[in-house]
Amino acid sequence: MASSNFIDYVKIYFTSGNGGSGSPHLLRERNKAKGGPDGGDGGRGGHVILRGNAQHWTLLPLKYRKHIKAEHGHPGGQNQRTGADGRDEIIDVPLGTIARDAETGEQLCEVTQDGETVILLPGGKGGLGNVHFKSATHQTPRYSQPGIPGQEATIILELKILADVGLVGFPNAGKSTLLSVVSAAKPEIADYAFTTLVPNLGMVAYRNERSFVMADIPGIIEGASQGKGLGTRFLRHIERNAILLFLVPADADDINAEFQILLGELEKHNPELLDKERIIAISKSDMLDDELKREMAETLTFKEPWIYLSSVSGDGVEALKDLIWKALQNVNS
Secondary structure, eight states: OGGGGOOHHHHHEEOOOOOOOOOOOOOBTTTTTTOBOOOOOOOOOOOOEEEEEOOOOOOGGGGTEEEEEEEOOOOOOOOOOOOOOOOOOOEEOOOTTEETTTTOOEEEEESSSSOOOEEEOOOOOOOOOGGGOOOSSOOOOOOOOOOOOOOEEEEEEEEEOOOEEEEEESSTHHHHHHHHHHHSSEEEEEETTTTOSOOOOEEEEOOGEEEEEEOOOOOOOOTTGGTTTTTGGGHHHHTTTEEEEEEEEEEEEHHHHHHHHHHHHHHHHGGGGGGSSSEEESSSSSGHHHHHHHHHHOOOOOOOEEOOTTTOOTTHHHHHHHHHHHHHHHHOO
16 A cells, blocks of 8 residues: 555544425415415435445545535425435545544544444434414414524544554564565565554464454654654554554564563553553564574563564464464453
């Protein structure tokens, strides 16, 4: 997915449709010069609706739509004909999309299922025709109700990637390489910081035709929760992952300290992230011989399950899948 095509944040001014006005029509026929009221009700204004679409991975189609407006309801007619409802404005969004009020920051809804629909702004109700106001003492009311106005709001749509496993690590920890090895995803890979500028998803095949989804999140640096590096722009994607897989390279100056920095940035962004299942992989372990591995293992202070991993040689890849699958079962049990 090209970085220019991945959009995970848009701000749009939405307006639902006004309700149609009721009709004040009085019956006029050849043999009834002064008939009674026969005005119909107005139609409902169009809703603004969000609809989950599993085929969408980005908010790109909405990037240049700054104002989205549903159709107004049509007025009622004679012979008690109800006006047509305004056409709903249905917006397809990727799964994991959250809608927030731009002024208050309040979360209005989230869309997580394919085909799920949420009325973001309801259309106004149609007004009543004059036939509803007829009474024994008032046989020919000449008034009707106007339609109720629609609603309007500036709303932020924010995408949080839905995946079973989220890869967490500093730039160049080997996250993109791992994803390319275990799935068909083809993320950009190079030996410089911030090669990954957008989240990448890959479907990982497991035993007995089972599978899970892995997300490569752009690298975190110390201070990311305060906006440094790529800042908090992609930290939010980690919130929707069931398991967090931390990659710490074997050539790190201090593996324990690097892991604690990563945990600290996640906690500052959202303390609830620390409640997620965690697995640690010591990546690039092909540069270690058996003796170095034994010496390093004695210095590690992890409470989480961990494993040596080399995406280049393939060592530890299958064992890592087993750890992930076991953790997923714990989460879903």
